[in-house]
Amino acid sequence: MSRDPPVVVVVDAKTPGNIGTIARAMKNFGMTDLKLVNPPELDPDGEAHGFAGHAREDVLPNADEVTFEEVVANYHTVGCTAITGEDSRRHVRFPFKTPRELADSLRTVDAPTALVFGREGRGLDNEELAQLDEVCSIPASDDYPVLNLGQAATILLYELRDLTVEETQLPDVxxxxxxxxxxxxxxxxxxxxxxxxxxxxxxxxxxxxxxxxxxxxxxxxxxxxxxxxxxxxxxxxxxxxxxxxxxxxxxxxxxxx
CATH class of the missing domain: 1.10.8 (Helicase, Ruva Protein; domain 3)
Known part of the structure; x- marks a missing residue:
């Protein structure tokens, strides 16, 4: 792959375990650059490192603490949200792409890219999303569309694997x-x-x-x-x-x- 994999940005996470889960998913799917906006304390003996698996050796300890403004200024940004707008009248959250659609579109984006995940419970707010370039949302049950932060990141990073992983453990079928x-x-x-x-x-x-x-x-x-x-x-x-x-x-x- 000729371009660098996207960086992963987690905004204002409250649960260290979710950051560890995201770091592990990054290592699973070929991403290494984790950036944290207003993160909780990550105790080396705490759940973040416990949930990170082998990512505790590189992805997690090398994470950078940054500001939201720095991310917006330096990257083509993709905001991840569970709740979207239904049509163009709600333009902050519309149009949006599914993870699979995003994987296809990013193939043509020759620029440093950041995948931006929001806080647990309420995600990214409209003011934050308005500053980002694209919106991505995971299709889920209308009765309960909000995924756990770590789960949502894992699903998205999996769908982007063809952009970030040259070879997997699976045989060439x-x-x-x-x-x-x-x-x-x-x-x-x-x-x-x-x-x-x-x-x-x-x-x-x-x-x-x-x-x-x-x-x-x-x-x-x-x-x-x-x-x-x-x-x-x-x-x-x-x-x-x-x-x-x-x-x-x-x-x-x-x-x-």
Missing amino acids: ERERAEEADIERFHDYVGDFLDASGYKPVKRDKTRRLVRRLVGRAHPTDREIHTLLGVLRRATAQLDHRSELLDEYDEPDRWDK
């Missing part, structure tokens, strides 16, 4: 799909199995198409497709052997009844 040649072998075995089981010829093509669509949506892994190949190969061989025995002893095929 695009490389896990089985080879196309093996998938085609599976489809051939499906045809052999249908033939050996005496499946009605008029239904075979349709059934094979449905199986192909199902497998196409499933994106089976190499192990999964080879397991299925083994099952079909064994089942088809047993059906073929059964047919040979029936032919040898000239017994009626009860399956045809």
Whole structure:
């Protein structure tokens, strides 16, 4: 990534544990620069450091105390709020973006960016939001839309991860799909199995198409497709052997009844 990740600003937090939770989420999702406006005392033996996990080693102790005015003056700012305006007549909180929409729009913003979170309970007030460049809000139940400060920050930072994290602990799922040649072998075995089981010829093509669509949506892994190949190969061989025995002893095929 060519640009620096956004900085995270927490305004007037009252609970040290929330600051620790935010610091941990920052470390999870590739952000390191935490700035605090009017923070509570962060005791090294207190809950902020306890909730921060490994972020107590770098993100939390390196946090800067700043003023709100300094943030506004030096960054492209995104204010985070649970309560939004419904239309353009309430312009302080409208328009707003969801975290996913914000992730898309920030790809085109080539400027130092700050994600600004407000205090517990009432968040950022209208006067503060009016000084910020953008507004972001997390869709939640209309009955209870206000999230815990630490939870809200974690959700937003997760949605921005493609801008801040080059590689995660998860494998590249695009490389896990089985080879196309093996998938085609599976489809051939499906045809052999249908033939050996005496499946009605008029239904075979349709059934094979449905199986192909199902497998196409499933994106089976190499192990999964080879397991299925083994099952079909064994089942088809047993059906073929059964047919040979029936032919040898000239017994009626009860399956045809």
